[in-house]
Amino acid sequence: MSSSPVERVGQLAGARDVTAAEAALDRLLAGCPTPSRRSPRQREAVAAARGRARDLKDAFLRTSVDQLYDELTDGHRRFLRLDDLCAAAATAVPGLVPTPARSDAELLRPPAEKEGLDVDQSILVSHVLRSDRAGPHLLAAMRRPTRRAGDLLPELLRTGAVELRSVRVEVRDGAAHLTMRRADCLNAEDNEQVEDMETAVDLALLAPPVRVGVLRGGVMTHPRYAGRRVFSAGINLKSLHAGRISYLGFLLRRELGYLAKIVHGLTGGGDDAWDGGAVQKPWIAAVDTFAIGGGAQILLACDRVIAERGAFFSLPAAQEGIIPGAGNLRLGRVAGGRLSRQIVLVGRRVTTDEPAAGLLFDEVVPADGMDAAIVREVTRMDSPAVVANRRMLNLAEEPQALFRLYLAEFAVQQARRLYSGDVLDKVTRFSTGPLAGAPAR
Incomplete structure (x- = not known):
């Protein structure tokens, strides 16, 4: 036997x-x-x-x-x-x-x-x-599609929209518009939002009518930014301080799940096909107000980034005591080693009005020009040749072997960081205020 x-x-x-x-x-x-x-x-x-x-x-x-x-x-x-x-x-x-x-x-x-x-x-x-x-x-x-996305796909194809608690997915003119809408915390990510984001990205990649994905923050209700759109304040520091950020379900799932799917596409039944198998589509990020921490990491996974004038990019993981996922891998590719060290190690912000902004933002427009700029970018990205070329660019810039070995080291180093005394001391500063992930950091 x-x-x-x-x-x-x-x-x-x-x-x-x-x-x-x-x-x-x-x-x-x-x-x-x-x-x-x-x-x-x-x-x-x-x-x-x-x-x-x-x-x-x-x-x-x-x-x-x-x-x-x-x-x-x-x-x-x-x-x-x-x-x-x-x-x-x-x-x-x-x-x-x-x-x-x-x-x-x-x-x-x-x-x-x-x-x-x-x-x-x-x-x-x-x-x-x-x-x-x-x-x-x-x-x-x-990188296979989640069961939840498969269950929701018929609704998206039938109605053109799916409402998740943290994200709204709406299909218009060949583009899936993913709107992050944690209005109370400036789209600061927690376990629930990571799950919703992976579901939303899966839906965009699975839906045949969708040829381009667009990521944008919704209108906020928090008094400091009431009535304004905000892209993302990064990790929810209140949840981190309370110990409610899951290692597998947030820190690793985020990198190996929806961010990897944005960069490298969905896998599935045709993985071994001679023509590449994975379903890939171009992605555009539209940045209102700021992209901090995990929000900045999202930009680094996208093909094109539009920003409203006055917005800024910040990746203050070292100040929080943790590692910004694959941000260290991707930021050096677009910004170079010296600027990357300034951003990651000492918390430099890059605003749209300085020369370095050209390394992080493809186009800067007035706040009232964001909608029109998104339409223009969707038109530019809506091309089979764009899909093929982004596949080859990502293969050259982030081969799977490199990504895999980076994540292998990240898995250990991030786990160790979570239990370091300096991490607990630093996040405590943000645990008593009304806002997790405040841009004042």
């Missing part, structure tokens, strides 16, 4: 050592108070046990990541997204990564009471992405 995938994975060298080390850590944690109440001796003991367990996980994955991934995906016949992959790995090798229930419980705890389970997930994700065999398959899995 043939053994099951779980049994085969359990027989891999080092798997039982991982499970035993994590069980020993759990026994130690059971006898300790919550993280913030532990004595220095207890903290040292937990850190030592956790370090031993993680060293064993790393050693196991160095030798067995391809076999593990093959078993979990049935020889690459199953396309598992990150959350499903981690859930399957938690069952196959108990203790390798936290179970979904344990991760969900961790997300509800304040930062000072978290155990840092994201770091364990990062070890697995990083090894999978570094693998020349498993990594490309995971990228393809994350």
Whole structure:
């Protein structure tokens, strides 16, 4: 009788050592108070046990990541997204990564009471992405259309619009207009908005009548910008401070999901087709007021960027203590190394009225000229030759192997940053005001 995938994975060298080390850590944690109440001796003991367990996980994955991934995906016949992959790995090798229930419980705890389970997930994700065999398959899995988008597609084709809580999708004259509309927080992103954005991007790429995608912020209700459009204030700092930004569901899903789909398109049944397979379309970003942090990262994924006069671009991740996703990879390509360091490391803003703006914005127009400028850009981008050439430009500028290895390192470094004391100190400054992600940063 043939053994099951779980049994085969359990027989891999080092798997039982991982499970035993994590069980020993759990026994130690059971006898300790919550993280913030532990004595220095207890903290040292937990850190030592956790370090031993993680060293064993790393050693196991160095030798067995391809076999593990093959078993979990049935020889690459199953396309598992990150959350499903981690859930399957938690069952196959108990203790390798936290179970979904344990991760969900961790997300509800304040930062000072978290155990840092994201770091364990990062070890697995990083090894999978570094693998020349498993990594490309995971990228393809994350760029397949979501089930939610497939369910909503008939409504979009029938009515020409879909209303999500965070994003409105409307199809007009061959263009899908995606309007971000978290009016209360200046489109500062949280887990929900990332899910809505991926659904919206999927819809634009799936809908046959759509030939161009347009991203723009909606009209705000916050007193400081009431009645004005705002593109995005980046990550929701209140959610980050509260520990409610999910590592898998936000920080990694955002990069491997909707942003990767904007740049590299949707994968699916024709992935191995001789003509390229992935569904790609040109993308335009229309920037009103500002694009901060994650908003600036969106611009770097788009083909054309229009900005209203007086708008600015800012990527202050180093000031927040975290890493701006693939922003470091993409910003250097368009702005050069020196300007990139000024923007990322010391928080330089680039406004539309300075010479450097030409590196980040393709066209600057008066506020009352934005609508007409969008129409002009859609017309320019609405061409099969544009689609083919953007594919080749992105292949040259961001080959999948480079993107994959960058994300493998990002997965580990971002997880470590989340639990650094300076991150918690910095986001605290923004947790007491009425606005998460305020541009005053």
